[in-house]
Amino acid sequence: MTKRQDDAPADAVPSQLTTFHGAESGVWKITRVKTVSGAPLPAASHVLVSADATTQPHRVAWSLRGAASHVRYVERHEKEALDARPSPLGRPEASRAALIPISKSPAWWRLAQDERRKIFESSSGHISQSLPYLPDVARQLYHCRDLGEPFDFLTWFEFAPEHEARFDELLARLRRTEEWTFVKREIDIRLTRAR
């Protein structure tokens, strides 16, 4: 068999590190922090998002790193449904955001792939329940379990102020699922873009 010549990064999924700093200044002002489960994070007033891991802002309360990576559970038909509702980050009207770092239990990580997929989607409808909220809620998942970070995932959402109630509705739905019984640490950090 011949090797594929497919190194073109055109629409590749880059695995790139992003760091979220809880700091004294930054593009996003923290408006509310709710420790949903597990240990809290130290207090900070702003969140600074940096694609440069070497930049270390002054007076940082916490720094959390994650990699925007390839999909782990999404199947072809779901990928097509998601791609049909493009919801890019950085839209000017999306002046609200949520950073929700999450860790799951060792029991979750011991499961086989088909068991995790079954809980994630067949039982909990993580993708199917989230789809109706696109494109009002834009999101990006960052993986950090393999980086030795304190959380397994950093979940990031952006939306216009008028869509925050819908976002809360989505969160409430997800938190009632079987998948969420495996969540052992979750911190809900709400943000407003600083003008």
Added chain:
Amino acid sequence: MTKRQDDAPADAVPSQLTTFHGAESGVWKITRVKTVSGAPLPAASHVLVSADATTQPHRVAWSLRGAASHVRYVERHEKEALDARPSPLGRPEASRAALIPISKSPAWWRLAQDERRKIFESSSGHISQSLPYLPDVARQLYHCRDLGEPFDFLTWFEFAPEHEARFDELLARLRRTEEWTFVKREIDIRLTRAR
């Protein structure tokens, strides 16, 4: 629903970083290096395996990091078959080893989970073809794509000298599969434990 109280790390899958240094000395002496595809690595005489990411040995030709992490494709029935053939690393008779860093193409990482699983197992039989080689060949996979490393995986194998031919047979089988058409860089480093 109540939160699970399952933080016991007893048989948890820890996500821990391991670094492989190509160096001038180390527990494993390099006997042969074959660049199967893609760019070669600089020459080194030994491989030093370190669980401490802060240790930097002298005169290192290359350092590759990866995380021993949870399974990504293995399903429950396969996990049981694998668990039924325990093949631990570090057996005294396993004086030979292979370190095979691998990268897959952007086309692979763009695929949905079900598409990757189908190629990995239904088409290529990665797990079913490997099973008969356990426990003669012990193996550990380290993930490094999300770490910003030059490879996606570091694959590590240990076996007794009399099983090296069988290991070569397994490699030849895997390299003929559809999965391997997505491998764009692969370096086969053979090692003997230094006495």
